[in-house]
Amino acid sequence: MKIAIASGKGGTGKTTLATNLAYFLSEKENVTLLDCDVEEPNGHIFIKPEWVTEEKCYLPIPQVNEDKCTHCGLCSQACQFSAIAQVKDKILTFPELCHGCGLCALLCPSQAITEGFREIGTVQIGKKNNLNFIHGKLRVSEAMSPPLIKEVKKQGKNRGITIIDAPPGTSCPVIQSIVNSDFVILVTEPTPFGLNDLELAVGMVKELNIPMAVAINRADIGDNRVQEFCAKENIPVIMEIPHSYELARCYSQGNLAVQELPEYKGYLQRIWDGVKKELAR
Amino acid sequence: MKEIVVLSGKGGTGKTTITASFAALAHKKILVDCDVDAADLHLIFKPTVLETHQFFGGKSAFIDKDLCTACGKCGEICRYDAVNLANKEINKFLCEGCSACSHFCPTGAIKMEDDLSGYWFISHSPYGPFVHARLGIAEENSGKLVSLIRSKARALAEKEKAQLIINDGSPGIGCPVIASITGADYVLIVVEPTLSGIHDLKRVVQLANHFNIPTGVCINKIDINPQMADKISRYCTENNIKVLGSLPYDNCVTKAQVAQKPVVVEYPEREISKKIQDLWKEVEKALS
Structure with missing residues (x-):
């Protein structure tokens, strides 16, 4: 109870x-x-x-492998929390904004995103x-x-x-x-x-x-x-x-x-x- | 322009x-209630609302039951346990609006819809312009709403040529509190002389230090436990924090609340009112 x-x-x-x-x-x-x-x-x-x-x-957060990233922009368009952004040909992550939903890693067509962790x-x-x-x-x-x-x-x-x-x-x-x-x-x-x-x-x-x-x-x-x-x-x-x-x-x-x-x-x-x-x- | 937050x-x-009394004592200021999920300042100010605005905090997922085949893909992906497959429903209280389910639903049955999460207001109060909000019942994104009303208050301060914004904060040290202190000029921490009070004070001090915001302390209801009050003073001295004032316990505080007036307005002759006035002078000094 x-x-x-x-x-x-x-x-x-x-x-x-x-x-x-x-x-x-x-x-x-x-x-x-x-x-x-x-x-x-x-x-x-x-x-x-x-x-x-x-x-x-811990909460999972994205880690981007720049070598694999093709800068297609899918992750930054999909993220609802502005935790990942594409600026020209660079991907920036904002771990403190991330809710750990895992969507970016699932969407990435070139498997450039893996998950790291933030201690909460x-x-x-x-x-x-x-x-x-x-x-x-x-x-x-x-x-x-x-x-x-x-x-x-x-x-x-x-x-x-x-x-x-x-x-x-x-x-x-x-x-x-x-x-x-x-x-x-x-x-x-x-x-x-x-x-x-x-x-x-x-x-x-x-x-x-x-x-x-x-x-x-x-x-x-x-x-x-x-x-x-x-x-x-x-x-x-x-x-x-x-x-x-x-x-x-x-x-x-x-x-x-x-x-x-x-x-x-x-x-x-x-x-x-x-x-x-x-x-x- | 200076921004103070009471935490x-x-x-x-x-x-x-204390914020309500500051409102009555300060000149030319904007007042903000940053405790958007249990706001109380309006009960004292009895404001006349001039503007009402909707607040869309985020999105929520909805399942179209006709299109859903109950394949369970959404439930596998959702990290918030928000999918109720048996009822073909998303639990709106647990859904964080990440949209992962909607991206991977094979039949396109899940739509994301904007969430009307609350309202914010610009009001007239007897003590000056007042910006406040009401988060919808069981809604999230209180931090976003706090950031929003603070930016509206700053714009209003510029328009009204006010040099001061007084923010009433919320308890805790999480999302809405962080949103209420980022970029502020001063944090006043109101603490009571109890072991819990000291424990919680230390965590707020750490938070304010993290954001590099100068901090002062007011010990309230000091007579509950004078030894604990001494302990707080010692902690503050050791950590270079100024104790700007201490207030006695007085049941006129509750009476003033019932009368819907700031204590310094309803009971100006009481010792506590004089102490709040002294406290306000110290805060003004600390701000300048």
């Missing part, structure tokens, strides 16, 4: 929920936590896993007690995170419960993180920014046709328009946690609330019951 | 709150 935790707006508490829920569940079940926020992965700060393996992840980041696999932990770290200055996210998910295929911590936003890295999940928990806060970004995130999850629920953090700080929106859209609110200085402090130190604040376990149990209830429908 | 790495540290 794959449960993704997403949000639209950043800083609403995705990682807090993902790490604590995964750790909490791993006390009784086989759980894997995938940190798919490869641009700014933070899950490991809280889980503190022992690393087992580390592997670099690292995938690390670790363990903490019973919990399997996998994350990706995007190489700084690399723009394309979705292929690295895909690799994290590939490494994380297992039979038990998989918790996915998604990046903020609603575009391709988030889609890649939550696609093929069985359920999405959207974490938000009851502020105008939280609501606006929740509306976008709900639209995205609906497009992907995945059942979802909402968890509201700092539930007492703003107004009640998030609750009204969820009621109108028929989206279950499976948890509301009030603003807590202790929780913020625990987070700031990189500690798991489930280990430090006994009352937090109750919230996690309620969330998990809520998810199971929704999935049983 | 954070980690989401929810206060980029938009």
Whole structure:
């Protein structure tokens, strides 16, 4: 079973929920936590896993053999990403623009293009007690995170419960993180920014046709328009946690609330019951 | 003309709150919301839209089911797992628009169509001209859209003889963030005093260094953990980055957001507003 935790707006508490829920569940079940926020992965700060393996992840890019190239121009006409260009009788490649689709090499009539590789980041696999932990770290200055996210998910295929911590936003890295999940928990806060970004995130999850629920953090700080929106859209609110200085402090130190604040376990149990209830429908 | 970008790495540290207040404090400027997939600045500016434009970010593949023989060639070629052969469909969320499938389909059943990926706007706001965008739901190419609105903002700045562009960035360090800082003059990083905040700050600093853009830091919600704030200050000193200001936690920030006003406008007497004004003066100094 794959449960993704997403949000639209950043800083609403995705990682807090993902790490604590995964750790909490791993006390009784086989759980894997995938940190798919490869641009700014933070899950490991809280889980503190022992690393087992580390592997670099690459994206294929074209390498042109100038001796074989006849400068027919087919590759540069076909590339949708302007990653290969013909200037007079020279072929230029722009590896950082390449999406690694392989079309240029397939099209080249004189087999002048082979594929090299560009490093996009690292995938690390670790363990903490019973919990399997996998994350990706995007190489700084690399723009394309979705292929690295895909690799994290590939490494994380297992039979038990998989918790996915998604990046903020609603575009391709988030889609890649939550696609093929069985359920999405959207974490938000009851502020105008939280609501606006929740509306976008709900639209995205609906497009992907995945059942979802909402968890509201700092539930007492703003107004009640998030609750009204969820009621109108028929989206279950499976948890509301009030603003807590202790929780913020625990987070700031990189500690798991489930280990430090006994009352937090109750919230996690309620969330998990809520998810199971929704999935049983 | 100078271009400043407000970034954070980690989401929810206060980029938009601070940008909105800068908008109220700065003279003669153009405002840009570069967080195109979760834009929020318009909630404070309540802009009057003057121009709406379509944004075509790329192409998507479509299968003509009548021509498709389900031979499976497209699925072999596609590296994005976007082909659903059983339904003779391309998953539009996974398709990157590379067109490889369409080139090699033996029956010519796959067509590439332009993707209407969103809209961008030029608006009037109480704090100056405002360029912003809305990426379509579950669309890609946010980096391209960011580059586009930044170039429109620069053109507008020339027309309006504005000497300053203030960009509100998005979280992370990937495609839209890179698009929002290339060629900019200054990056202000808003960080919160948490272990995650420090971790993410370091990665944004590396990114800004990679593009050779001068960087300053603002520590927000400093009272959550003063020891972590010290750690951030030390890191900044060691790396020759100036801490331009630090702001206290104040729930009037949320109240101002609910009132749809910049904090410095709604609560000018609060300590946080005074600190934001000091911060803005430091940013202006750093820019000149």
